[in-house]
Amino acid sequence: MAKAATRSAKKPAAKAAAKTAAKVNTKAAPKATAKAAPKATANAATAKAATKATAKAAPKATAKPAPKAKAKPARMPGVKLSMLRPSVNNMAVRVFARAAGLDPAETDAWGLTRSPEFLARNPAHLTPMIEDKGLPRGVLWESCAIMQYLANKHGLDKFYPKAPAKRAMIDSAMFYLVGTLYPYVARATYPALGFPQYAGEVGHSDAHPDKKSEAQKAAMAAIAEPLEVFHSFFRNGKPFIGGNNPSIADIRLAATLEFLAVVDYALPSWAKEYMAAMEKKLGKAYSEPAGDVRGYIAHVKSQATAQ
Numbered sequence: 642m643a644k645a646a647t648r649s650a651k652k653p654a655a656k657a658a659a660k661t662a663a664k665v666n667t668k669a670a671p672k673a674t675a676k677a678a679p680k681a682t683a684n685a686a687t688a689k690a691a692t693k694a695t696a697k698a699a700p701k702a703t704a705k706p707a708p709k710a711k712a713k714p715a716r717m718p719g720v721k722l723s724m725l726r727p728s729v730n731n732m733a734v735r736v737f738a739r740a741a742g743l744d745p746a747e748t749d750a751w752g753l754t755r756s757p758e759f760l761a762r763n764p765a766h767l768t769p770m771i772e773d774k775g776l777p778r779g780v781l782w783e784s785c786a787i788m789q790y791l792a793n794k795h796g797l798d799k800f801y802p803k804a805p806a807k808r809a810m811i812d813s814a815m816f817y818l819v820g821t822l823y824p825y826v827a828r829a830t831y832p833a834l835g836f837p838q839y840a841g842e843v844g845h846s847d848a849h850p851d852k853k854s855e856a857q858k859a860a861m862a863a864i865a866e867p868l869e870v871f872h873s874f875f876r877n878g879k880p881f882i883g884g885n886n887p888s889i890a891d892i893r894l895a896a897t898l899e900f901l902a903v904v905d906y907a908l909p910s911w912a913k914e915y916m917a918a919m920e921k922k923l924g925k926a927y928s929e930p931a932g933d934v935r936g937y938i939a940h941v942k943s944q945a946t947a948q
């Protein structure tokens with residue numbers, strides 16, 4: 642969403658869309674299990690490596706039930722997130738936080754991003770924004786940077802692989818999205834979404850409506866090329882950019898594509914299947930935040946029909 646979008650888009654719509662949101666995913670068990678298991682193995686290995694005289698003890702240690710059976714699911718610390726419900730930039734972080742079991746405590750920043758309190762913390766007045774004491778300035782914005790930070794901090798390699806070459810592909814896909822695909826999506830959809838467009842663009846100017854419509858159509862036509870790049874280059878025959886599991890780049894891409902429904906963009910069949918696969922794989926973690934975006938789109942479309 643463009644800057645100052647919160648001022649021009651209509652709050653009731655966001656409210657209606659919001660009904661489905663704010664439920665959190667408390668699933669942190671897999672992490673606890675994963676952590677506990679290597680510890681047990683390490684203990685067994687230590688016991689095995691003990692002197693021959695204590696060889697008897699070794700099998701005992703190995704046979705000892707792994708603490709994972711007893712371990713309580715260790716909840717990862719929650720994340721404090723300021724967000725706007727109709728925004729796909731926000732949706733990406735909201736989906737990720739849920740999918741990662743980060744228990745997001747969400748604050749609706751609708752209408753507040755330009756308040757003195759918000760600006761004092763975040764002079765860019767942008768959401769999503771997380772708060773974390775470990776950060777040098779206490780806050781962090783930019784959806785991709787937030788997902789990267791949280792994945793690094795909590796060792797969520799499944800979403801953001803550590804291996805440099807694999808990680809580079811995820812980074813490349815995200816930068817390509819934010820720098821190339823998203824501006825086209827914004828120019829194509831913001832007029833219909835009722836979001837203000839970026840300064841310096843036709844949509845933002847007082848040009849004749851025909852010129853604005855022409856620009857919007859040109860942006861819509863330009864989407865096909867980067868979209869195909871995500872498919873043929875980044876996915877490269879795999880279900881997701883991340884391979885068999887969605888990565889943070891996949892979450893960013895699927896969320897972005899949600900906006901295209903507002904202009905009835907004819908997605909290629911692979912993209913429809915990809916989005917369905919994302920939702921199936923991530924379940925409620927995806928569908929809850931997506932419900933807010935979809936609710937907003939349904940609202941603006943119904944308003945347009947009524948006019």
Ligand SMILES: N[C@@H](CCC(=O)N[C@@H](CS)C(=O)NCC(=O)O)C(=O)O
Pocket residue numbers: 642643644645646647725728729730731754755765766767768769782783784785819
């Ligand atoms: N590139 C940024 C875009 C963030 C952005 O444009 N945020 C909009 C909502 S979509 C916002 O918070 N606007 C409120 C404002 O500027 O006051 C990201 O991916 O996080």
